[in-house]
Amino acid sequence: MSPTESIRARTSPVVAALAGVGAGTEQVLAYLGGLAELVGRSMASLVVSPLKRGRSLQRAVHQATLAGVRAIPIITLITFFVGVIIALQGAYGLRRLGAMQLVAGLVAISITRELGPLVAAIVVIGRSGSSFAAEIGAMRVTEELDALKTMALDPVAFLVTPKLAAMIVMMPCLVMWSDLMGVMGGALFGVTGGGFTPGGYFIATCEALAVRDVTTGLVKSMVFGIVVTAVGCYEGFSTGAGAESVGRSTTSAVVVSILLVVLIDLAFTFLFYSARPGL
Amino acid sequence: MTKPVISTHGLRVSYGDREVLHGIDFEVRHGETVVILGGSGSGKSTLLRALVGLEQPSGGEVVVNNTDLARCTAKQLDAIRKKIGLSFQGGALLGSMTVGENIALPLLEHSDLAPSTIEVMVRIKLEQVGLSGFEHFSPSQLSGGMKKRAAIARALAMDPEILFFDEPSAGLDPIMAAGIDELILNLKKAYSMSIVVVTHELASAFLIADRMILIDHGSIMAMGSPNEIRQSSQARVRQFLDRVADSTADDDVDHLRMFTEGI
Numbered sequence A: 001m002s003p004t005e006s007i008r009a010r011t012s013p014v015v016a017a018l019a020g021v022g023a024g025t026e027q028v029l030a031y032l033g034g035l036a037e038l039v040g041r042s043m044a045s046l047v048v049s050p051l052k053r054g055r056s057l058q059r060a061v062h063q064a065t066l067a068g069v070r071a072i073p074i075i076t077l078i079t080f081f082v083g084v085i086i087a088l089q090g091a092y093g094l095r096r097l098g099a100m101q102l103v104a105g106l107v108a109i110s111i112t113r114e115l116g117p118l119v120a121a122i123v124v125i126g127r128s129g130s131s132f133a134a135e136i137g138a139m140r141v142t143e144e145l146d147a148l149k150t151m152a153l154d155p156v157a158f159l160v161t162p163k164l165a166a167m168i169v170m171m172p173c174l175v176m177w178s179d180l181m182g183v184m185g186g187a188l189f190g191v192t193g194g195g196f197t198p199g200g201y202f203i204a205t206c207e208a209l210a211v212r213d214v215t216t217g218l219v220k221s222m223v224f225g226i227v228v229t230a231v232g233c234y235e236g237f238s239t240g241a242g243a244e245s246v247g248r249s250t251t252s253a254v255v256v257s258i259l260l261v262v263l264i265d266l267a268f269t270f271l272f273y274s275a276r277p278g279l
Numbered sequence B: 001m002t003k004p005v006i007s008t009h010g011l012r013v014s015y016g017d018r019e020v021l022h023g024i025d026f027e028v029r030h031g032e033t034v035v036i037l038g039g040s041g042s043g044k045s046t047l048l049r050a051l052v053g054l055e056q057p058s059g060g061e062v063v064v065n066n067t068d069l070a071r072c073t074a075k076q077l078d079a080i081r082k083k084i085g086l087s088f089q090g091g092a093l094l095g096s097m098t099v100g101e102n103i104a105l106p107l108l109e110h111s112d113l114a115p116s117t118i119e120v121m122v123r124i125k126l127e128q129v130g131l132s133g134f135e136h137f138s139p140s141q142l143s144g145g146m147k148k149r150a151a152i153a154r155a156l157a158m159d160p161e162i163l164f165f166d167e168p169s170a171g172l173d174p175i176m177a178a179g180i181d182e183l184i185l186n187l188k189k190a191y192s193m194s195i196v197v198v199t200h201e202l203a204s205a206f207l208i209a210d211r212m213i214l215i216d217h218g219s220i221m222a223m224g225s226p227n228e229i230r231q232s233s234q235a236r237v238r239q240f241l242d243r244v245a246d247s248t249a250d251d252d253v254d255h256l257r258m259f260t261e262g263i
């Protein structure tokens, strides 16, 4: 019988419930600790000998192509439509107030601050977070991770570091692109149904946007990139034996990443809100 | 007598609560080929994994080149691992790379040889295992036996001082299997490597071994030179060597109990 089970057997339901909460909290903390350790270790091996720098860079560029460049078409499509949707929804309310000219600003701010980074992160989770977990999980099952170790190669430095470097660079790039596409989506509605001229929409967007709106999104996205990589790789490394556990790690990589990204987003938004309540 | 390059003292290894190795004591001396024999699931692969530090002992110790694997720093462990080669039972080639890249990997990472030199070395290693011309294949395009041979080539890449083979000739045709035996004998003669081989092939075991270890259910059942083993009168050893199946009819009650246990 495990300690928590024995507590449950002997004590009242309230205490048992508290013990359950305690054990759950402990698990969550252990998981977050594991993520932090993984990120720390792979950051540490970013600083490598010049001999190895060339090949690490090569691997990072390869990862950046897989995780970043190939995500562009789907991110383009999704954020463009999200831009159209925001514009439509906004126009629905603003038209009644006779404030149609505010649509451009509404789209610009909600895309750059929130939806651009969020949509990009979710696409990257679906494409790359899951594949990190599957790749590393399969390598664990086939003893490839052990083979790396016996060749005196650190699986973290070999597998995680290039992915992390690629994501830290590519996430902000993807978010910039996704911001741009979202605004284009808004513009499509603005020009065809909102009475804007293309130039007018552009000027309205620039007037509504502060540099801060874009930079906060970019900073957030970098953190998202780190979290998605860490969760994907961590889930991969903690895969058990057998093919079905690879599937399980892939699923939890996606679910946990989405949850963490939303929580971090919440924290950031709250922080910005409290820092400058007026804005 | 030369100093042992590997020695284990009371080595115990557990997976979870289940102990798989129950106190193994043996040593491998410099330039010696030790063959480990034993039934399926008796813990041979686990022993190899413990010898290279992939499994943490739950008791006892493993000493390689005078370093206790459980108590050394990561740097020391890496230094030891650069001098060993292990060919895994399932090959464990990196699926994201070609066969040639797999073999080149340790050379690229741990030596400052020119790429052209590495390319030549890769070809030599592939030639040694009869896989010339397959360097651009991906591991998924190889048959099981070919994967195994490619894994042997990768284990040889760094010209290690100690070599571990987990069932190198299982799944190979007799000609290939004989080729692997010859390769092992050559490595011993030419480079005086210390070699540990896990195998099920009795003929090959007697051919290459300087010393043999028989493992049964996680304990050493017999150990000695091929001659000593061949002449052993221990019942379980004889059963293994003479290929006698476990008799099922000797104790009907026990046998019945085995199936009904816990019900």
Ligand SMILES: Nc1ncnc2c1ncn2[C@@H]1O[C@H](COP(=O)(O)OP(=O)(O)OP(=O)(O)O)[C@@H](O)[C@H]1O
Binding pocket: A241, B015, B020, B038, B039, B040, B041, B042, B043, B044, B045, B046, B047, B089
């Ligand atoms: N990763 C693992 N987790 C839990 N138990 C394991 C694991 N690997 C092996 N075992 C158990 O350890 C025991 C020894 O396994 P091992 O792979 O060492 O056997 P083996 O002697 O190499 O067998 P074979 O000749 O079939 O390869 C087996 O009973 C197996 O169930």
Ligand SMILES: [Mg+2]
Binding pocket: B044, B045, B046, B089, B166
């Ligand atoms: Mg085995």
